[in-house]
Amino acid sequence: MMDWTDRHCRYLHRQLSQNALLYTEMVTSPALVRGGALHLLDFAPVEQPLALQLGGSDPAELAAAARLGAAAGYSEINLNVGCPSDRVQSGTFGAVLMRSPRLVAECCAAMIAAVDIPVTVKCRIGVDDQIPEEVLPEFLARVAGAGVTRFAIHARMAWLQGLSPKENRDIPPLNYALVQQMRGLFPHMHLSVNGGVETLDEVEAFLDAGLDGVMIGRAAYHRPVDILGAADRRIFGASTPDRTGEDAARAMLPYIEAHLSAGGRLGQVTRHMLGLFAGRPGARGWRRTLSEGAHLPGAEPELVEAALRSVMREGADADLAL
Incomplete structure (x- = not known):
């Protein structure tokens, strides 16, 4: 790895x-x-x-x-x-x-x-x-x-x-x-x-x-969500709720803010987040938005928020279609 x-x-x-x-x-x-x-x-x-x-x-x-x-x-x-x-x-x-x-x-x-x-x-x-x-x-x-x-x-x-x-x-x-x-x-x-x-x-x-x-x-x-999102409950017997891609993406926003404030670049973090919605409606758009935008000069956490809103919209549309 x-x-x-x-x-x-x-x-x-x-x-x-x-x-x-x-x-x-x-x-x-x-x-x-x-x-x-x-x-x-x-x-x-x-x-x-x-x-x-x-x-x-x-x-x-x-x-x-x-x-x-x-x-x-x-x-x-x-x-x-x-x-x-x-x-x-x-x-x-x-x-x-x-x-x-x-x-x-x-x-x-x-x-x-x-x-x-x-x-x-x-x-x-x-x-x-x-x-x-x-x-x-x-x-x-x-x-x-x-x-x-x-x-x-x-x-x-x-x-x-x-x-x-x-x-x-x-x-x-x-x-x-x-x-x-x-x-x-x-x-x-x-x-x-x-x-x-x-x-x-x-x-x-x-x-x-x-x-x-x-x-x-x-x-x-x-x-990561398929393997780790339910691991605490299923493998370790924890009573905490399973974690979702949305949970992880939102939890990363303060970390990203701190990383950028310290002189880091957005893509250094978001390259690891591309698989958060693997297998879900909107996953391709999530990956594309982060891959294309995170390495541009001045990329900010708002890019992650925009990608997340897009995933949630596509997920809602898929639910309605069912």
Whole structure:
């Protein structure tokens, strides 16, 4: 989710669910420790609970980055061992580390020793020519030996040779059954499944089957209301009303005002709001209005209000037509 789940996106998603654990984009430990890019740690307190996702492969440097994350107030430090991007392969981190479970364990041990908040791992079931049924349990056991008790497992292989990062999200087949087998092999671990989950019905099915959590990326980004709007009630048992696209859009207006007053641009926020009305009458007009207008000089929150009025009119017309 690099370039997607920035602080503006997370603020929006928090308007839809108060309980879902949110994750940052992957931030590299060299950027924080050697590059001093501490602005990458910025977040609003309302985003909590929030995990900082790190990329790296040097134990000492990851420990230093974890300390920076803990000092910034994050609830969790997550090591990404699942991203297949060329950028992360060239830095010897991400999914390529599935080939080096001993190094991953060393990295996690260093981070655990450095901070008092949970250190977790996101991984794949294997890469390239590995046999996932052999690799995944060995990987989990090795890294658990370093003290990690929480894993999010993307239930696909990562093919680092021959597939693009986009293709790696779709082409390797999903193997949910293998993740379920890990639940039986490691009953004391907290295991979440990731990859291809599109609905809350699927989330509930995985939880009913014994998994501890479900991580959702693209579906939550492109259809945030479908995934997050009812999550507090259906997944977390909250008694609060479900949240709608209108609720989220209106809740974002003060945030947008503050962002613009600080010198930001409207499009930096609204690019994450395009899917708020996915599947509803007026969704196309909402997307078009924001896409075409938010990047123009002087674009103001009134553009969002105008787009929202248009969606509501189209929705009312659709109801009358029925």
